[in-house]
Amino acid sequence: MATRAQTPRAPRKKREPSPTRNSPRAAAEATSKGNGSQPKPNSGKRNAKTASAIEFDRANHRPALITPEQLEKLIATLINDGFEVIGPTVRDEAITYDPVKCVADLPAGWTDEQEPARYRLKKSDNPALFGYSLGAQSWKTFLHPAEARLFAAEKQNGAFHILNNDPIPAVSRALLGVRACELAAIRAQDRVLLGDKYRDPIYGSRRESALIIAVQCSHAAATCFCVSIGSGPKVSDGFDLLLTELVDANGHRFVVEPGTDRGIGLLARVDAKPALEADLAAVESALASAAQQQRKLDTAGLKEFLYENFENPQWDKISARCLSCANCTMSCPTCFCTTVDDATDVTGTHAERCRRWDSCFTQSFSYIHGGSIRTSAKARYRQWMTHKLAAWTDQFGSLGCVGCGRCITWCPAAIDITEEVRAMREGGVRADA
Amino acid sequence: MTAAAAQFDAMVPSACVLKQVTKETPDTFTLAVARENGSGENAFAPGQFSMLWVFGVGELPISISGDPSKHDELVYTVRSVGKATHALVSQKPGTEIGVRGPFGHGWPFQAARGHDVIIVAGGIGLAPLRPMIYEVFQNRAEYGRLVILYGARSPRELLYRKELAAWARQPETQVLVTVDYGGIGWHGHVGVVTTLFKYARLHPARSVAMICGPEIMMRFVTRQLQEHGLQEQNIYLSMERNMKCAAGFCGHCQYGKHFICKDGPVFPYAEIAQLLDKYEL
Ligand SMILES: Cc1cc2nc3c(=O)[nH]c(=O)nc-3n(C[C@H](O)[C@H](O)[C@H](O)COP(=O)(O)OP(=O)(O)OC[C@H]3O[C@@H](n4cnc5c(N)ncnc54)[C@H](O)[C@@H]3O)c2cc1C
Ligand code: SF4
Ligand code: SF4
Numbered sequence: 270m271a272t273r274a275q276t277p278r279a280p281r282k283k284r285e286p287s288p289t290r291n292s293p294r295a296a297a298e299a300t301s302k303g304n305g306s307q308p309k310p311n312s313g314k315r316n317a318k319t320a321s322a323i324e325f326d327r328a329n330h331r332p333a334l335i336t337p338e339q340l341e342k343l344i345a346t347l348i349n350d351g352f353e354v355i356g357p358t359v360r361d362e363a364i365t366y367d368p369v370k371c372v373a374d375l376p377a378g379w380t381d382e383q384e385p386a387r388y389r390l391k392k393s394d395n396p397a398l399f400g401y402s403l404g405a406q407s408w409k410t411f412l413h414p415a416e417a418r419l420f421a422a423e424k425q426n427g428a429f430h431i432l433n434n435d436p437i438p439a440v441s442r443a444l445l446g447v448r449a450c451e452l453a454a455i456r457a458q459d460r461v462l463l464g465d466k467y468r469d470p471i472y473g474s475r476r477e478s479a480l481i482i483a484v485q486c487s488h489a490a491a492t493c494f495c496v497s498i499g500s501g502p503k504v505s506d507g508f509d510l511l512l513t514e515l516v517d518a519n520g521h522r523f524v525v526e527p528g529t530d531r532g533i534g535l536l537a538r539v540d541a542k543p544a545l546e547a548d549l550a551a552v553e554s555a556l557a558s559a560a561q562q563q564r565k566l567d568t569a570g571l572k573e574f575l576y577e578n579f580e581n582p583q584w585d586k587i588s589a590r591c592l593s594c595a596n597c598t599m600s601c602p603t604c605f606c607t608t609v610d611d612a613t614d615v616t617g618t619h620a621e622r623c624r625r626w627d628s629c630f631t632q633s634f635s636y637i638h639g640g641s642i643r644t645s646a647k648a649r650y651r652q653w654m655t656h657k658l659a660a661w662t663d664q665f666g667s668l669g670c671v672g673c674g675r676c677i678t679w680c681p682a683a684i685d686i687t688e689e690v691r692a693m694r695e696g697g698v699r700a701d702a
Numbered sequence: 703m704t705a706a707a708a709q710f711d712a713m714v715p716s717a718c719v720l721k722q723v724t725k726e727t728p729d730t731f732t733l734a735v736a737r738e739n740g741s742g743e744n745a746f747a748p749g750q751f752s753m754l755w756v757f758g759v760g761e762l763p764i765s766i767s768g769d770p771s772k773h774d775e776l777v778y779t780v781r782s783v784g785k786a787t788h789a790l791v792s793q794k795p796g797t798e799i800g801v802r803g804p805f806g807h808g809w810p811f812q813a814a815r816g817h818d819v820i821i822v823a824g825g826i827g828l829a830p831l832r833p834m835i836y837e838v839f840q841n842r843a844e845y846g847r848l849v850i851l852y853g854a855r856s857p858r859e860l861l862y863r864k865e866l867a868a869w870a871r872q873p874e875t876q877v878l879v880t881v882d883y884g885g886i887g888w889h890g891h892v893g894v895v896t897t898l899f900k901y902a903r904l905h906p907a908r909s910v911a912m913i914c915g916p917e918i919m920m921r922f923v924t925r926q927l928q929e930h931g932l933q934e935q936n937i938y939l940s941m942e943r944n945m946k947c948a949a950g951f952c953g954h955c956q957y958g959k960h961f962i963c964k965d966g967p968v969f970p971y972a973e974i975a976q977l978l979d980k981y982e983l
């Protein structure tokens with residue numbers, strides 16, 4: 270996406286607690302936030318030198334090569350520039366995106382096994398840092414947070430005023446290890462939260478200040494189907510830097526392509542060398558092996574098919590298994606739905622309005638006076654799948670599914686969106702049903 | 703909060719003083735709200751709605767029911783059906799409530815000019831249609847006949863009774879009212895709103911119909927209108943779904959491929975005809 274080659278934002282400085290933050294709760298938050306972000310004084314200037322609003326021409330830039338040591342330097346450089354670097358780590362026996370300070374924080378020598386309702390991390394002989402596929406969590410945690418305060422307000426004598434209406438996060442983040450399908454998911458959320466009539470400032474501020482270091486996959490989980498969707502494994506745009514990790518007789522190294530001027534600036538600062546033809550050939554073969562995928566989703570005419578099959582016995586079969594637990598929607602990187610909660614303090618004079626992720630699998634989601642619209646699990650699953658694979662195309666011009674497979678892995682009932690579509694299309698009965 | 707900040711963040715309400723609360727029926731109240739910061743921002747189109755926030759309680763989508771040519775205040779008619787609406791209608795004049803909006807696409811008043819206008823409302827559904835009725839009377843020469851068909855559960859649940867009577871006395875205007883249960887002292891029509899069609903003087907070929915009420919009522923009314931020969935493209939409906947943001951972010955108001963908040967709440971019948979019959983959509 271050309272528009273991403275934009276002026277980088279200087280990581281924000283420590284925020285001044287607003288003078289209107291006078292409740293104990295708001296004051297406590299202001300303090301903890303202030304302590305949390307350590308600004309770097311001259312970071313903005315250095316970034317500004319490489320800033321460019323013009324379209325970035327990738328063809329002009331040969332891929333570079335860096336070693337794990339240079340990756341270490343890249344992370345240090347980003348941290349020095351004031352970024353919080355978020356990358357994959359191992360937590361609770363799963364890959365989780367967390368702040369990383371150095372290469373040692375990354376999951377070296379781990380790979381994963383994924384099946385419907387099954388996820389296992391296991392050790393491998395390969396020392397690769399990115400040798401696994403996706404965990405349950407996606408980057409929406411950082412761009413479209415699970416919980417965000419819309420505003421706080423103070424009331425006095427029947428009148429109120431809005432406090433600290435500042436949705437901008439205290440720190441800019443560098444997202445390290447964003448896979449092709451996840452970039453597609455970020456683009457999908459861009460269209461929902463930025464691309465229409467209104468712009469969501471909570472998402473927008475995080476999105477625009479984020480620096481993206483994408484990683485191309487060299488292995489696919491059994492649940493992946495990005496090839497069917499056309500969202501991967503090759504990364505085409507939307508990144509500052511794009512890494513492909515290679516581990517072979519020529520050593521452990523990363524082919525790096527810049528996608529923005531900011532990316533070029535970073536490469537220069539870690540003394541990246543040009544990549545060799547052999548390295549580029551190795552990237553292609555890594556991608557080819559990631560493109561070997563077990564799962565497929567036939568997207569041809571899918572929208573019309575689902576609209577026409579609002580009534581189909583397969584919905585009943587799915588709903589007999591679906592627990593309406595909402596795991597699929599929470600783990601899905603494109604699902605964007607939210608609800609809001611209002612709360613006041615004990616005096617009733619300080620109110621807050623918070624937004625939280627919501628799921629179309631809950632009854633309350635469709636509640637209007639008189640009762641919920643979608644009372645049955647069948648209607649809720651149908652809403653979810655029809656939105657992902659049909660309505661989304663009408664609404665935003667692309668599928669709402671990027672083929673990441675998370676909903677398959679993390680569904681406790683092992684419901685597989687690709688299988689359900691296939692079964693419905695074939696009109697037959699599933700082997701295990 | 704400044705106006706610029708309000709524009710920047712569609713999710714943050716502006717504080718507006720509640721001027722007046724008028725009881726319409728035992729459970730329905732009309733609220734007049736003034737904006738602190740000038741009149742220009744109050745411009746709205748008939749059929750649009752606002753998000754009204756009661757401090758610390760909750761926020762609700764409520765249609766603007768006032769006169770679109772009056773810019774000093776925003777008027778809403780609210781039926782108290784639960785916690786948030788009850789809190790809203792219980793606010794005392796002089797307190798502030800939060801207002802976001804106006805949101806959505808309203809009634810197609812421009813397209814309706816040069817036509818007869820048929821208004822069909824059920825219950826609180828008359829509230830979002832009242833600005834359209836004002837629009838017709840203000841630009842009377844632009845429109846043909848105005849026919850208002852209105853149904854409520856009982857005589858005491860009729861909204862805007864004085865206005866209904868006044869509208870009925872206007873030239874080129876027919877107002878028909880019915881109730882489900884009449885009771886002693888009611889001499890008007892009894893029955894669902896569709897029973898009024900046999901008394902209505904309609905010229906279907908030159909009419910535009912605008913409907914708001916319970917979904918089941920709208921299904922029957924659209925059928926009746928088509929049986930009377932109204933063209934599908936001249937029928938418009940206002941839809942309701944759960945709504946948390948009104949800006950297309952929260953996902954709650956999806957109705958097939960539509961977001962009711964930004965694509966609606968008013969839809970041409972042809973756009974949603976396929977969806978109206980779908981149960982649990
Ligand atoms: C576009 C539009 C215009 C409307 N115009 C009017 C109007 O002019 N007058 C009027 O009286 N009513 C109108 N409504 C309906 C009104 O918004 C609901 O009656 C009201 O939200 C019910 O809230 P409650 O808490 O009082 O009811 P309850 O039935 O007690 O609801 C309980 C909770 O459910 C949630 N909830 C219920 N309905 C909705 C909803 N539609 N959206 C979001 N959350 C909901 C609320 O969080 C509420 O706290 C409109 C609705 C829409 C979508
Ligand atoms: S629907 Fe499932 S496979 Fe598709 S993007 Fe969401 S979680 Fe991934
Ligand atoms: S499909 Fe699976 S993950 Fe999604 S709600 Fe049903 S049981 Fe939960």
